Amino acid sequence: MTPTPRGNLIIGQSGGATAVINASLVGVVEAALEDKRVDGIYGMLHGIEGLLKEDIIDLRQQPASLWPQLRHTPSAALGSCRYKLQDNDLEHVIEIFRRYNIRYMLYIGGNDSADTAHRLSKAAHQSNYDLSIISVPKTIDNDLPHTDHCPGYGSAARFLALATMDSTMNTISIPWHYPVKVIETMGRDAGWLTVASALGKRDExxxxxxxxxxxxxxxxxxxxxxxxxxxxxxxxxxxxAAETIRDEKGQALGTVGQVGTDAFQHPLLSGAAQNLVELVKQHLKLRARFDKPGDLQRMASTCISVTDQQEAYLVGQMGTLAALSGESDKMVTLVRHDQPSYHCTTDLIDLTEIANVQRLLPAEYLDESKTMVTQSFYEYALPLIGEPLPQYKRLETTRLTKR
Incomplete structure (x- = not known):
């Protein structure tokens, strides 16, 4: 491991934006600003897709007052993308790096972004271009392997727990109006977001x-x-219910509303909640409705977990330090410690272990019915959502004797 030559650093954001992805961006930038080995600090607008167009901005020209404020701003300040690199893009990207003397690249994203970073690292090596590339983790899906959890998940989990509690209050107030409600969550193949809805559940x-x-x-x-x-x-x-639940034949319930696939050939599904509502109405003759939080679960600023935001900043900061130390083709991971109290440190893992790999929900986090969480999940997830959730109260319903 040899530190790379003095040069410029470039940062990009990719995939679905989160409530804390900008905290990672600020972590990357502030660490770079403090290191004399870094000359220019550049941002690629709309990820690797913007880089291919040389849509690049100079982050050193931003006012110093911006960074503390941006740390608390949801969504992707640089803009994001879901572009899958083509083989003929690789040579073009390396040529752009040479012209701009880019020696460090930090790419903030999930599984598919890790694949992009890994392919660029290989291309740089094959071209004998000295380049350090580090992937900074981000995904509300919480499905990256070899890390205790993913920045973005804690805030999304907090939102879904509160949304479930709040939405239920309307049902409780007039249960005969719509006695059955379905809330549909995001989550490609893993149920991390769906089970987060139970974090406010205290009794049956x-x-x-x-x-x-x-x-x-x-x-x-x-x-x-x-x-x-x-x-x-x-x-x-x-x-x-997750938007991607599948029947016993492997058919997604949301296929009725499928609207195509993304650049990485992941199906874009919509319709699982509607399908469940129709089942209830047709077979049980009960009134039913559904709620779909959509993008709100990704980046609701009102539900940002302080823990999540701090860890998002940490992985950005440590990503820059890793790149400047000569590390490359790796992703920053969060390592959990529960003593003397919950906190995380960081480590690195090879991108070959991350790219296009998903971590599914462990079996021990669901009970025998597979439709409710266990105590083990509460112990895992509650530290990630920050402040304790509120406890809603109900009136005693002792009725007066009729006169």
Whole structure:
């Protein structure tokens, strides 16, 4: 491991934006500003797609007052993309790096972004170009392997827990109006976001009552039996389902609303919640409706976890330091410590272990029914969402004797 030559550093953001992705950007920039080995500090607008167009800005020209404010700003300040590098793009990118004397690249993103960084690292090596590339993790899906969790997840988890609690309050106030509600979450193949909806659940009647994750096949008969039993016992049912749940044949329930695929050939699904609502209406004859938080779960500034934001900054900062130390073709990881209290340090993992690999929800985080979380999940996730969630109160319903 030999430190790379003095040169310029470039940063990009990729994939779905989060509430704390800019904290990672600020971490990268502030670490670079403090190091004399870095000359220019550049930003690629809209990720690797912008770099190919040489759509680049000089981040040293930004006012110093911007960075503390940007740290608390959701979404991707540099702009994002979902562009899959083509083989004939690689030579072009290396040629751009040569012209701009870029010796360090930090790319903030998830699985697909790690693939982009890995391919560029290989291309630089094959071209005998001295370049350090570090991937900075980000994804609300929380599905990157070899890291305890992913920046962005804690804030999205907090949002979904609160959204589930808040949305349920309307159902409780008039349960006979729409006694069954389905809340649809994001999450490609892993149920991390879906199970986060249970983080505010303290007893059996608290929402959600049924959780449906992509890891376990959906059975319509089993689902309807559960819904009917809970409805008869409680009077209403709150269901949280991933948009990518699949039936026992592997068919996504959301296929009815599929609107194509992204650049990495991941299906763009929509319709799982609507499908579940129709099942309930047709077979149980109960009124049902659904909520779809959509992009709000990615970047609701009102639900930013302080812990998540601090860790997002940390991985950006440590990514820059790793690149300046000569590390390359690696991703920063979060290493969890629970003593004397919860905190994280960082490490590095080879991008070959990260690119296009997903970490699914561990079996021990779901109970035997596969539709509710266990205590192990609470112990894992609660430290990530920051401040404790509120506890909503209910009136005692002792009624007066009729006169």
């Amino acid at each position: 009647i608290d929402p959600p009552h049924i959780i449906l994750t992509p890891e376990h096949p959906f059975s319509a008969d089993r689902f309807l039996t559960q819904v009917e039993e809970i409805y008869r016992r409680i009077g209403y049912v709150i269901i949280v």
